[in-house]
Amino acid sequence: MFVGLVLAFALVAWRAADFLHGSLNVGNPIEQLNPPNGSVAWKMQHGQQVNLLLLGYGGAENDAPYLTDTLMTLRFDPNTHQALEISVPRDLKVDYKNIDGQAVDDKINTVYSNAMNVKSGDKDRGGKAAIQVMSQVTGLQYDGYVAVDFKAFRDVVDALGGVDVCLDSALDDNQYPNYSDGYVKGGIHFKAGCQHVNGEQALEIARSRHAEEASQASDFARAKRQQLIISAIKKKAQSGDAITKAPQLLNALQQDMSTNLTLTDLKAMYNWSKDVNDNSIKRISIDNTNFITDCDSGGAALCPLDSDYTVLHSYLANAFVDQGVLKEGAPIQVANASTSLPQMGDQVSASLQPLGFKTSTPVRTTPHPQSVIYDYSNGKYPQTVRWLSSYFHANVVKPSPGAEPTPDAPQGGVVVQLGRDFSVRWVGESS
Incomplete structure (x- = not known):
């Protein structure tokens, strides 16, 4: 939102x-x-x-x-x-x-x-x-x-004279937070259909997380409501009445x-x-499924896996992946060949997905000093292989017939084997 x-x-x-x-x-x-x-x-x-x-x-x-x-x-x-x-x-x-x-x-x-x-x-x-x-x-x-x-959200909607919103179903939330670390007395309630709402009501529709209705309780439904509010603000702001x-x-x-x-x-x-x-x-x-981790027993604070953020910097610098690469739709599997970082494969695989890559379940494999890109596709995904090779600083190998460096390698796809060289960069120290 x-x-x-x-x-x-x-x-x-x-x-x-x-x-x-x-x-x-x-x-x-x-x-x-x-x-x-x-x-x-x-x-x-x-x-x-x-x-x-x-x-x-x-x-x-x-x-x-x-x-x-x-x-x-x-x-x-x-x-x-x-x-x-x-x-x-x-x-x-x-x-x-x-x-x-x-x-x-x-x-x-x-x-x-x-x-x-x-x-x-x-x-x-x-x-x-x-x-x-x-x-x-x-x-x-x-x-x-x-x-x-x-x-600001409330005041803009109120300055516009409110906005019109159409809900697919009713929205009832008895756990909507107030401004004193508690809940709004009696909850918030909106009927199905189109209605005119003020700033506070628009904020309630956008922020509600605990709707009683299953159709309104999911993150998807919340995101949809937020888009309804944003579209309503844009529409009202473009109207002649808003200028006055x-x-x-x-x-x-x-x-x-x-x-x-x-x-x-x-x-x-x-x-x-x-x-x-x-x-x-x-x-x-950026969370504890990829580049950061809990750094106290209560989980109240988070710390980077790499204190210098070097790997995160590289990741974000390369986050605009060329559409030609993504259109290839290459099936990719990450194989963790580090010596002592059992979660690294899951973390790296999870980080590739928001960029648009299709990754299968990562695997743990025999430790290896160097990272390697195994191309099982017989050259079917050249742009993807080049991108992965550049990003992971890894050589490309075309396996000989029958070679299986990882279990359950994607049929005709690409395997990214992460060796000790990458694990050192991943945590900013020797693994």
Whole structure:
């Protein structure tokens, strides 16, 4: 939902400021035609990839208003219309220096908060601090940030005069959270069919996780409701009636949304998003199934498997896989030939799937010093084999007839055998 919400807010901000012409010091037609070199709009105009940091925080209604519950990277390529949504868990432990110079060893969700709690005239201090730490984690260079809280969501919908939403079935949730670590008294209830909702109701529809109705209780149903809300915001923002509420819209966004992007950038983002189906955005979750692990007995904090994030940096740098590679549809199996990392095969196999690869159940095999790509396809998947060879720094071997380096090798497919050389990189030390 978060990426779609930010893009919807981009439309709202651009439409409102365009009407008021310059109330945010943008809307200059010259700048829109010739945006500043290196800006998001300029990079999109010149077909260059863009990385944005998206932050979601609780806001003033919470005890710790600036702690970030959501830390997400939106990475997109305007040439290929590929997009990645990369989530980093809020409980990831990081070492960093706050903007006041204080050394901090804490969870990554404190970075924005600690910077914002330092008195300063720099409104972007939290975003800048978060960008610096997130760059260390992901290896990406960020072109800007957007931070929003729940109040912004509610206020935008209310400033639009509410939105119309049509639910396929009723939605009843008696475990919907309130703002005091409890539940809303009596729960939340919405009938099936079309209805007009205000900001708080729109947020309830989007956030509900414990619906009594089976048809509304799944993650898929929740995602569908979120898309309904986002589409409703976009539709209302494009209406002529929304323009008359431009001052209220800008007020809602200025108070509860922070960004260092110009409206020229936001307009460029929105224009790009019109050609991108939200379902086509690839979603990568950095979690304990791939690159990080629990680092205390209670599981309350997470740490990287590789403290230098070298493998994660390589992974994200290669995450835009050429469509020609993916169209081959090669069946791939990961074989773990390390000496002492029994989970590595599962972790690597899981990491390949969000990129678009088809992987079968990974296997454990005899330890081997070197990684090898075994091509059982007789050259049927040349682009896939080249990509895997480059990514894993492994030589390609075409097995002789009858050779079976791994059990249950995919028929006519490709086996990625991960040796000790890769396992050393995977954990940043000798295995």
